[in-house]
Amino acid sequence: MNAALFKVIASQVAVHTTMAGVRLAAPLLALKQGYSAPAVGVLLALFALTQVFLALPAGRYADRHGFRKPFFGGMLLASIGCAAAMFFPTFAVLCFTALCTGGAAGIVVIAVQRHVGRVAHEPAQLKKVFSWLAIGPAIANFIGPFATGLLIDHATFGGSDTSGYRVAFGLLALSPICAWLWVRNTPETPLAPRPAGTGTQRAWDLLNDPAFRMVLIVNWLQSASWDVHTFVLPLLGHERGMSASVIGTLLGLFAIAAAAIRLLMPLVADRLREGAVIACAMAVTACIFIVYPFTNSVLTMGLCSVLLGFSLGSVQPMVMSMLHQITPQHRQGEALGLRLMAINASSVVMPMLFGAAGGVIGISALFWTVGVGVSAGVRAAWRLGQAGDKAQAAQLPP
Template identity: 25%
Template sequence: MVKHWFLNVCIATALLQAVYHAVRVLVSYRVLALGGDAVTIGVVTALFSLAPLLVAVRIGRAVDRRHAAAVLRTGVLLTSLGVLVIAVSGDLIVLGLGNVILGFGQILVTVAGQGFITLLSPPGELDRGFAGLTLGVSIGQAVGVPLVGVIAAGSSDGGVVETTLALTVMGVVALAAVPFAWPIRERPQPAGPPTPGDRQSVFSMISTTGMRPAVFSSLIVLASVDVVVAYLPVLGHEFGFSVLLVTLLLTARTAASIVSRAFLPWLLTWVPRSKLLVSATLCSALPTALLPFVPHPAVMALLLVVAGFFWGIGQPLTMTWVAGLVTAANRAAALSLRLTGNRLGQVLIPLAAGAAAGVAGTSSIFVITGGLLGTAAVSTWRAVSTS
């Protein structure tokens, strides 16, 4: 039987992730409409991750101290505010500010959601809990992106893509998460003062065997998804694809992640965890690198389905991997450390991608991303082979 708290976390996550993923696609089009280019998109995309990068572990500590509910509620409110600022932005500076606010909201919601899984899940159920949580992420992405694609396509005149109406709708979706996020509560803190060994330092956690390759694999997968979300609209624009077609291609990737996450508990009974962890980056590297060289929607959809399937496996498994490397009192902090790595990748890789696009064209972004996925596969293989 599905627990009430778990269902609420998954529904709130699905609604809010629909907002994050859809708005980030719209931001790329809004940057272009405001006179920006591929380099500008890289900078604005990095702003989403830059400021929250500094506070992720502190947020995790707050969740470990049983403040997950307050963190989640604050994240919902900041998400709504960020979407509003982006929707009314008339220049790139205000747009960038809105993306920073949205990024803060996203990190709060993400840390709180993962924290509830570690705090409230029964022992031995982390894989199932994280699979359900990330399934909510994928479902939200699958609904949000095509929804704004239809709205933007219907409100545009064939020239500049009009994004204000679609952003307004996403603001309403963010507010719809309120009745699901507000009732969730943590269990009371166990009586008695914490022992000196309860809290691990960031250095202690990152020095734990397996932590660095786990974080590296996670950040490369998430940054790869970000690169595809941010630059597939640019690539589609170069190929002459409509905004609706681009959003459908992105939805194909998301749908594949839904399938892999829905069947992850079953896959774990048949395929060793180590092989699934390696496959997350190994089997998505080539499809990502090939995207700019096959300007046919059906072939690109197939490549995105393959990449999306294996990316869908990677995120929940690295969550369990990271959470299992530390004590129970440090799991949210460790997951926040993983998110810090993710955000670092989300800052540096889009900036590098934007620079590469300015020099070598948009296609170079996907080739470099494929190479990074291959590097992460080697790192993960070495880690799981020696553990």
């Protein structure tokens, strides 16, 4: 990974760190001010809600203008949101900050994903760069909450209850600005010309491509599996009398395994076939979800969490590599926006659906239902790999 690409990926980590920090600070401040748990739930939903509406416009804008302009817009949006919370730490402003930082993270990730996908020219390079890029959110999700928590507890002054929060929001506002300083001189990749005679195209036209539909289905199954594990594992652990620290450790093992597999994948990217990796990961995920309810000890549940982290963590780099191979170059930003919109819409809706379904059919049955659903996607993942092989063959010189 060269220095320019490292700066681009690090800049995305910086902006995501801001969102992750705000996602910790805003709910804590709202609870401190006496707001109810449902109000905090609405506040948390706003982080994903903005991306549902901004993802497609951001993708189209990146297709037209490249990397730097959308990144600057995302940086500015995140900094404005944090600055507003620093000066006016009220619940209404915290909601505004959640909308700004969530939307900014979506805009930046689309710009970065499109840029690194166009810098890489071969399938092996795509797998490597997207494996490195997928590590970024894991790093940001650690740095953001950890640093924000320390600032809230220790950066207090003047006897004010909100002084630590103000300092945290102020420093979080600086992180995107630093990111922009790193990448403001990044060379743009050539904009792909729109083929003659294509006319007006809508984002939904991309769904007419069977390969693109399969990418979205596989990615949605992976995202839903991640969400259901994060949401249901605490319920399953509580049902079995486990302490909060044990449940947190199990979730931590899952996150570490997901990050570890993404660290290893660039080293063996030349030997990996996207379709085979995705199909194998989906099959392993389905088996783990079916077995999970039968595990009763912390050791066996921890083993399942680690294996699930390995399988789900390996999917996103492969999906992103496939998406860039099967999507027309002049619409890659639009395709990334459509993907992000679908995932965030799912993240808003699925936890509520999981909660309702778990209350009706039980936690164990919910695991089994998701496992069966994921197993049905194995064939789609294999067919996706065949489509990717055809796309690679079409790009080879005669």
